[in-house]
Amino acid sequence: MRRASTVQNLLIAILLAANAGAAYAAETPFIPIDLGTLGGLNSGAGAVNDSGQIVGFSALPVFGAHAFSWTAAGGMIDLGTLGGTYSNAAAVNASGQVVGRSSTAAGVFVRHAVLWQPIANLGCSTTLAGCDLKGVNLAGAYLVGRDLSQTNLAGANLARANLGGANLNDANMLGANLTSANLVGANLKQANVKDVIWSNTICPDGTNSDANGGTCKGKHLH
Numbered sequence: 001m002r003r004a005s006t007v008q009n010l011l012i013a014i015l016l017a018a019n020a021g022a023a024y025a026a027e028t029p030f031i032p033i034d035l036g037t038l039g040g041l042n043s044g045a046g047a048v049n050d051s052g053q054i055v056g057f058s059a060l061p062v063f064g065a066h067a068f069s070w071t072a073a074g075g076m077i078d079l080g081t082l083g084g085t086y087s088n089a090a091a092v093n094a095s096g097q098v099v100g101r102s103s104t105a106a107g108v109f110v111r112h113a114v115l116w117q118p119i120a121n122l123g124c125s126t127t128l129a130g131c132d133l134k135g136v137n138l139a140g141a142y143l144v145g146r147d148l149s150q151t152n153l154a155g156a157n158l159a160r161a162n163l164g165g166a167n168l169n170d171a172n173m174l175g176a177n178l179t180s181a182n183l184v185g186a187n188l189k190q191a192n193v194k195d196v197i198w199s200n201t202i203c204p205d206g207t208n209s210d211a212n213g214g215t216c217k218g219k220h221l222h
Helices: 002-027
Strands: 043-048 054-059 065-071 075-080 083-092 098-104 107-116
Touching: 065 098, 065 107, 075 083, 083 107
Parallel strands: 043 083, 065 083
Antiparallel strands: 043 054, 054 065, 054 083, 065 075, 083 098, 098 107
16 A cells, blocks of 8 residues: 555656646747858857857858857858868857857967957947058958958058958058968959068969069059
């Protein structure tokens, strides 16, 4: 009789726990939202802040993986790398600053810590066109296809920056550091490139500044 009572009490406890769990689930449902990828097959979220900004990494269409930042308004944004093929965002704070790690041009297994700074924190709007970024450190920045027309980049550090296809028309690049920067397809018409530091720079026409007498000036600028 005691054994039957014990079994009965156990069954009641199990039913109560199941009902409590079901009630809690009904009160707090979770809806999965597909954040997508950067063109590859896989992606993973690493952290989220109180504003709903999510960071993580995503595979690319061909090779490698890049850190991303996702918001409901802007979708997924490629944060780029420090010159390598891999990066991963690990955390994001309330100001939108993202930290993680990235491979460098030295190889996929040479990885450095990274702080990705929101453009808004530099006093600029979402687009960089016309912004005053004089002397700003943009080393390793991923600026592919960005509109940088009439932007003041005088003395800016753009070493290892990826500026492929960027619009730099009428930009002020006086004394900017373009060491190991990628400018393939970039538009530098009427840009002020006086005293620019050219070293291992990939010019807009795809040639290397080192093979052009240490410059991308002249016919090598589009």
